Every structure is written in C-alpha cells, then in structure tokens.
Amino acid sequence: MIPLLGITTQALFAQLLLGLINGAFYALLSLGLAVIFGMLNIVNFAHGALYMMGAFFAWFLLHYFEIGYWPALVLAPLGVGLLGMVIERTMLHRLAGLDPIYGLLLTFGIALIVQGLFQNAYGASGMPYPMPDLLKGGQNLGFMYLPNYRAWVVVFSIAVCLATWFAIEKTRLGATLRAATENPELTRAFGVNVPRLITLTYGFGVALAALAGVLAAPIYQVRPLMGADFIIVVFAVVVIGGMGSIMGSILTGFLLGLVEGLTKVFYPQAANVVVFVIMVLVLLVKPAGLFGKQA
Amino acid sequence: MAEADLTAPLLSVAGLQAFYGESHVLHGVNLRIFPGEVVTLLGRNGAGKTTTLKCIMGMVGKRSGSICFAENETIALTSDRIARLGVALCPEERGIFASLSVEENLLLPPKIAPGGLPLDEIFTLFPNLKERLSSQGGKLSGGEQQMLAIGRILRTGARLLLLDEPTEGLAPIIIRQIGVAIGKLKALGFTILLVEQNFRWASALADRFYVMEHGEIVESFASAELAANMDKLHACLGV
Numbered sequence: 341m342i343p344l345l346g347i348t349t350q351a352l353f354a355q356l357l358l359g360l361i362n363g364a365f366y367a368l369l370s371l372g373l374a375v376i377f378g379m380l381n382i383v384n385f386a387h388g389a390l391y392m393m394g395a396f397f398a399w400f401l402l403h404y405f406e407i408g409y410w411p412a413l414v415l416a417p418l419g420v421g422l423l424g425m426v427i428e429r430t431m432l433h434r435l436a437g438l439d440p441i442y443g444l445l446l447t448f449g450i451a452l453i454v455q456g457l458f459q460n461a462y463g464a465s466g467m468p469y470p471m472p473d474l475l476k477g478g479q480n481l482g483f484m485y486l487p488n489y490r491a492w493v494v495v496f497s498i499a500v501c502l503a504t505w506f507a508i509e510k511t512r513l514g515a516t517l518r519a520a521t522e523n524p525e526l527t528r529a530f531g532v533n534v535p536r537l538i539t540l541t542y543g544f545g546v547a548l549a550a551l552a553g554v555l556a557a558p559i560y561q562v563r564p565l566m567g568a569d570f571i572i573v574v575f576a577v578v579v580i581g582g583m584g585s586i587m588g589s590i591l592t593g594f595l596l597g598l599v600e601g602l603t604k605v606f607y608p609q610a611a612n613v614v615v616f617v618i619m620v621l622v623l624l625v626k627p628a629g630l631f632g633k634q635a
Numbered sequence: 636m637a638e639a640d641l642t643a644p645l646l647s648v649a650g651l652q653a654f655y656g657e658s659h660v661l662h663g664v665n666l667r668i669f670p671g672e673v674v675t676l677l678g679r680n681g682a683g684k685t686t687t688l689k690c691i692m693g694m695v696g697k698r699s700g701s702i703c704f705a706e707n708e709t710i711a712l713t714s715d716r717i718a719r720l721g722v723a724l725c726p727e728e729r730g731i732f733a734s735l736s737v738e739e740n741l742l743l744p745p746k747i748a749p750g751g752l753p754l755d756e757i758f759t760l761f762p763n764l765k766e767r768l769s770s771q772g773g774k775l776s777g778g779e780q781q782m783l784a785i786g787r788i789l790r791t792g793a794r795l796l797l798l799d800e801p802t803e804g805l806a807p808i809i810i811r812q813i814g815v816a817i818g819k820l821k822a823l824g825f826t827i828l829l830v831e832q833n834f835r836w837a838s839a840l841a842d843r844f845y846v847m848e849h850g851e852i853v854e855s856f857a858s859a860e861l862a863a864n865m866d867k868l869h870a871c872l873g874v
C-alpha cells in the first residue's frame with residue numbers, strides 16, 4: 341500500500357506488468373515498421389492487419405490441423421512473412437521511387453481489404469485461443485501475482501527485439517542492410533541483389549508483426565480488428581520514437597507501454613490518450629522524434 | 636599497343652548513348668581497354684566521363700549501344716549482375732557509407748571471384764585504413780575516404796576497376812600515395828579505367844588516354860604521345 345495516493349502496490353505492479361506487455365507489442369510492431377520504413381521508405385499501414393493475420397494463422401493451425409502454440413510461434417511468422425514477400429513483389433515493388441504517400445495508401449487499402457474479408461468470414465467478435473499448457477499458472481512474488489504467460493511474452497519479446505537489433509547493427513548481413521538503406525544504387529553496384537534484400541526485409545518486418553500476433557492470441561482474443569485498434573497507438577509510438585533508429589523504436593515501445601500502465605493507476609481517465617498527448621508534445625519539441633535523426 | 640592488339644579487349648564500348656530523363660548526355664561513345672592496361676579518360680567538367688563509368692557499371696537507367704565486358708554483353712544487365720562479372724566502381728563522390736564502420740565499408744562488397752587482394756595487402760597500400768577500422772565511415776577525412784573507396788573494391792576479385800577522379804580535392808602527399816597504389820595495382824594485373832582531370836599525374840600511370848567532349852570520344856593517344864598532343868589537350872580541356 342502506498343498510503344498517500346491510496347493505491348495498493350498490488351494494483352501498481354499489476355498495471356505496470358500490463359503496461360510492459362503492451363510495450364512488448366508496441367516494440368515488436370514499431371520495430372518492424374522502422375525496419376520496413378528504412379529500407380522501402382514505406383509507412384506500412386498493413387502492419388496491424390498482418391499482426392491480426394499472425395494471430396489467425398495460429399488459430400487456423402490449431403483448429404484445422406491441431407498444431408499448437410509452439411509450432412505456431414514459428415510457422416505463423418514464416419507463413420505471414422511469406423505472404424508479405426508476395427505483397428512486396430507483386431505490389432509495393434511497383435511503387436519504388438514514387439512519393440511514399442502511394443505506399444501508405446496502398447498498404448492502408450490492403451489492411452482494409454484483409455480486415456473486411458476476415459470480418460466477413462469470422463464476424464467481429466473474438467475467438468479465444470488457449471494458453472499453452474507449459475505457461476499456465478503463475479508465480480506469487482509477494483508484492484504481486486505474475487502470470488507465467490505474461491512473463492514469457494515480456495522476456496521473449498525483449499529477446500527478439502535485442503536479437504533483431506544485434507543482427508542489424510552488428511553482423512555482416514546487417515551492414516549490407518544498412519548500406520542498402522543509405523545508398524541502394526551503390527550497394528547494388530557492388531554486386532548485392534538489393535531488390536531481393538528489400539523483399540526479405542519486408543518479409544522480416546511482417547514476420548515480426550505476425551509473431552506479435554501469435555504472442556497476443558492467448559491474452560487478447562483473436563479478432564479481425566485486433567490490429568486496427570492497436571496499430572493507431574503503434575503509429576503514435578513510431579512518431580514519438582522517430583523512424584530512424586532500431587534501438588529507439590524498441591525503447592520507445594516499452595517506455596510508452598509503461599507510461600500507459602502508470603497512467604491507468606494514477607489517472608485512469610487519461611490512459612487511452614496519454615500516448616497521443618506525448619506524441620503532440622514530442623512533435624512540438626523534437627519533430628524528428630526522440631531517437632530520430634533531424635531531417 | 637602492338638602487344639595489346641594481339642589479345643581481345645577486356646572492355647569494349649561501342650556507340651554508347653545515355654540519357655538523364657530527356658537530356659541526351661552520351662552521343663555514341665567508343666572505347667576499348669585491354670587486359671592489364673591503365674587507360675585514362677580526360678575531359679572538361681560535364682563532358683560525360685562519370686556518365687560513361689556509370690553506364691559501364693549499369694547505373695544509368697536509359698542507355699543503349701553496346702558494352703562488352705569479358706565477352707559478355709552488359710548493356711541490358713543490372714548493376715549487381717555487372718559487378719558479379721568483375722567490374723567495380725570507385726565513385727566520384729566516394730560513396731562511403733556513413734552508417735557503417737570503416738571495417739564494414741571495407742567488407743561490404745561481396746567477393747565475386749577468387750584473386751582479390753587480401754586485407755593485409757590493402758593495408759600495405761593504405762596503412763591509414765588499418766588504424767581507423769572501427770571509426771564510423773562518416774568521420775573519415777577526404778583522403779581516408781578515398782583510400783577506403785579504392786581499398787574496398789580490391790578484395791572482391793573484380794578485374795576491371797573504374798576510378799572516378801580519385802585525386803579530386805586531396806592534398807599532394809595523398810595524391811602521391813594514391814598514385815603509388817594505382818601503380819602497384821597495375822603491376823598486380825588489374826585493368827583500370829581512370830577518370831582524371833590531372834593528366835600530368837595520370838601520365839605517369841596510364842598506358843593510353845581518351846579525351847571526351849560533349850558526350851563523345853574526340854581523341855585517343857598513347858602515353859608516349861602525350862607531349863605531341865599537349866596543344867590539342869590544352870584546347871580540349873581548357874587548361
């Protein structure tokens with residue numbers, strides 16, 4: 341109990357954990373958006389729909405093939421990532437060199453179509469996805485109760501984010517990726533198949549979204565619009581963090597999840613808007629975002 | 636020349652035309668380079684030297700005519716395919732990646748054939764690079780950037796090096812160092828097409844010269860004939 345504010349430590353930590361979970365999803369999604377934006381110069385508005393498809397992919401696997409959570413954690417990102425590569429090859433690819441607004445419109449259209457189709461087929465209400473047996477239950481930490489699955493989501497997301505950061509900033513492949521982001525013509529003239537790299541990058545960003553979808557399935561329900569609601573906040577996160585930096589989008593994601601959680605404790609009325617308020621403030625003070633490079 | 640005539644050219648460019656949008660920049664460029672030669676392309680600012688190199692590298696969108704490298708017609712190939720045949724460019728603006736370290740810049744171009752220089756030999760040519768391996772590419776001095784831009788295309792096994800004004804804006808001592816390096820590369824058997832304003836410096840390295848004007852080759856002569864062509868050169872280059 342924190343007597344002054346009349347808030348139990350239990351409630352505080354519970355909300356902080358919820359915030360951390362949301363932060364994990366923000367981080368995974370904004371990381372994918374940042375990677376895609378860097379390479380393709382496209383603001384991928386289909387990201388929320390692809391996140392939803394990740395969750396549905398896991399649900400399909402379970403219902404039609406009795407394939408459970410753990411294989412889905414690998415298969416859904418692969419399957420949806422592959423679909424992303426098809427989208428890039430057949431559609432986004434043609435927009436190369438045009439104003440980024442075209443990419444934004446196209447991906448927004450794709451999102452609406454995909455969400456419409458799923459809603460038509462499965463209705464608007466959610467379908468439950470069972471928690472994997474291994475992660476049922478939780479730990480009593482004394483000051484709070486920690487559900488195992490939620491702990492897993494946070495730890496696994498952090499690991500995936502850090503692995504992505506490492507791959508981009510510290511490996512040969514990552515160096516090639518950064519080079520192609522900075523100067524695609526010259527990178528290509530060194531013998532790097534840049535178009536293929538672009539397709540793979542889009543597929544990877546999409547796979548991260550699908551992975552977040554699978555992670556979310558047991559917590560939230562599997563719903564056609566689960567991404568549509570979420571992605572608006574994620575775009576605010578991206579604006580706050582700035583498009584430029586990998587680590588920036590990871591940190592901003594977790595940070596804003598926590599801020600949201602804290603707001604729920606201390607001033608619940610503002611919980612849904614606090615991210616947008618921060619976005620406005622950041623835009624006023626540092627238009628390129630907290631970690632963005634000033635244009 | 637007599638000796639070179641016996642072998643097939645490594646690169647032969649014929650009737651090369653190039654456009655940037657509507658503007659017609661190259662009007663039928665013809666040139667040939669034999670294996671192991673160092674050939675220097677001279678010409679005023681805007682004559683089309685850089686465009687010629689970029690066409691050979693496959694980096695100009697609208698181009699026509701014929702570019703034949705090692706018996707492959709490359710006029711319609713993309714730049715990555717051309718690079719994998721063994722052509723490498725050191726661009727005029729140097730093209731050092733600021734977001735990559737010196738080491739990452741150096742290791743960026745993929746190996747395309749055996750026979751590239753090992754890293755130690757590149758460091759022997761350009762000792763400065765070794766000390767700066769962990770610096771960011773954007774933090775190098777102009778001279779270091781130029782050494783890196785040349786150094787990084789030596790590892791790959793490319794046989795034809797396209798060097799676009801490697802001495803531009805550099806201090807005399809660095810220019811000398813780059814001259815020594817190019818001389819060693821020639822001795823190692825690299826074939827080099829060198830764009831250069833400084834033809835006195837280039838004459839020590841080049842076997843032959845081509846002179847370009849308004850998107851065409853207007854003169855060509857061997858290095859030994861440089862003195863005899865001085866007047867013409869002064870007229871063409873306006874120096």
Ligand SMILES: Nc1ncnc2c1ncn2[C@@H]1O[C@H](COP(=O)(O)OP(=O)(O)OP(=O)(O)O)[C@@H](O)[C@H]1O
Pocket residue numbers: 655658660678679680681682683684685686687727
């Ligand atoms: N990207 C471009 N778009 C439009 N025109 C261009 C472009 N690049 C070059 N040009 C034009 O093409 C012509 C040839 O340019 P190029 O760069 O090949 O000349 P250059 O001989 O290399 O000159 P310099 O000695 O100044 O480097 C010039 O008239 C130039 O203005």
Ligand SMILES: [Mg+2]
Pocket residue numbers: 684685686727799
């Ligand atoms: Mg030039």
